[in-house]
Amino acid sequence: MAENIPEKSAWYIGATPRDVGDVAILIGDPARVERIATHLDDVHRVPVNRGLQTITGTRAGTRITATAFGMGAPIAAVVLEELRALGVHTFVRIGTAMAAGAVQLGDFVLAEAALRREGTSDSYAPPGYPAVSDTTLNAAITDTLHAQSTRRHHTGVFASYDGFYSQMFALPGSRSRVREELLDDIARFGLIAADMETSALLVAGRMLGARTSSLCVATVDPVSQEKLDAGRMAAAEHDLFEAAINALCHPTLKETR
Ligand SMILES: O=P(O)(O)O[C@H]1O[C@H](CO)[C@@H](O)[C@H]1O
Numbered sequence: 001m002a003e004n005i006p007e008k009s010a011w012y013i014g015a016t017p018r019d020v021g022d023v024a025i026l027i028g029d030p031a032r033v034e035r036i037a038t039h040l041d042d043v044h045r046v047p048v049n050r051g052l053q054t055i056t057g058t059r060a061g062t063r064i065t066a067t068a069f070g071m072g073a074p075i076a077a078v079v080l081e082e083l084r085a086l087g088v089h090t091f092v093r094i095g096t097a098m099a100a101g102a103v104q105l106g107d108f109v110l111a112e113a114a115l116r117r118e119g120t121s122d123s124y125a126p127p128g129y130p131a132v133s134d135t136t137l138n139a140a141i142t143d144t145l146h147a148q149s150t151r152r153h154h155t156g157v158f159a160s161y162d163g164f165y166s167q168m169f170a171l172p173g174s175r176s177r178v179r180e181e182l183l184d185d186i187a188r189f190g191l192i193a194a195d196m197e198t199s200a201l202l203v204a205g206r207m208l209g210a211r212t213s214s215l216c217v218a219t220v221d222p223v224s225q226e227k228l229d230a231g232r233m234a235a236a237e238h239d240l241f242e243a244a245i246n247a248l249c250h251p252t253l254k255e256t257r
C-alpha cells in the first residue's frame, strides 16, 4: 500500500520531506544543534549521517528545521541543496564570524551581501553574479533584532573565504601576507564580517529559488586575534538562536511566499 512505501531520503543528511519544515536554520558547529533544540517544541531528530545532524521543532506553529553542516562552503551548499530539494524555501545561516570595521566582539552581523572569495559559489554562477541576501527575509530579521534588542547589530557586506588558516587566521610564524589580504579586503570593501560560508549560501540559495540570509555573532578580532570568551559566547549564542527562530516565524514571511 502506498503509505507503506518508504519515502526517499536525502543522500547525505538522511532526511525525508516529512522530516523537515518550510524554513531552516543552517548551523556550522554540530554541538549547537542540541542547544537550539531546547528553544523549540516537539523536536524530532533525524539519525546523524556522516556527522550531519538535522532536527525539526516548532515555535508558534511554525515548523523549523536546523541542520549542522560542520565547516566550509562545499558541505554547507550540499546541505542547502538537499533541504531545498525536500521543500525548504527559506534559510538563515547562523554562526560565528570575524569582526570587521566598527563591529565589536559579541555584536550581531547581518549580511546584506557578501564578497565571493570562496570557490563553491563559482559552481553555481559566474563571478559577476552577486551574492545578496533576500530582502524580505532580512527585513524580518531586522525587525526581530529591534524587538529583541539584546545586543548591537550591523547590516552590511561580509566576505567568505575557503582557507581558514591560509586566508583568515594566520598561525604564529606563518606568512603574514595572509592577514594582509584579509585586512585589505576589509578596508577596501568596507566589510563588516568574514566567514567561510555566507557568499556560497547566498548564491546557491538564490540560484535554487530559495530565500537566504546570514546572521552571525562576531567572535574574533582580525588584527589582535582576540576571541570572544566562552561565557559571552554562550550568551550571544542564546540571543542568536532566539533571533533566527523568531525571524523565521515573522508574519511577513508567510504573507509574501
Ligand atoms: O560558527 P560557525 O557557524 O561554525 O562558522 C564559522 O566557524 C568556522 C570557522 O571558524 C566556519 O564554519 C565559520 O564560518
Ligand SMILES: O=c1cc[nH]c(=O)[nH]1
Pocket: 096, 097, 098, 168, 169, 194, 195, 196, 219, 220
Ligand atoms: O575567524 C573566524 C571566526 C569565525 N568564523 C570564521 O570563519 N573565521
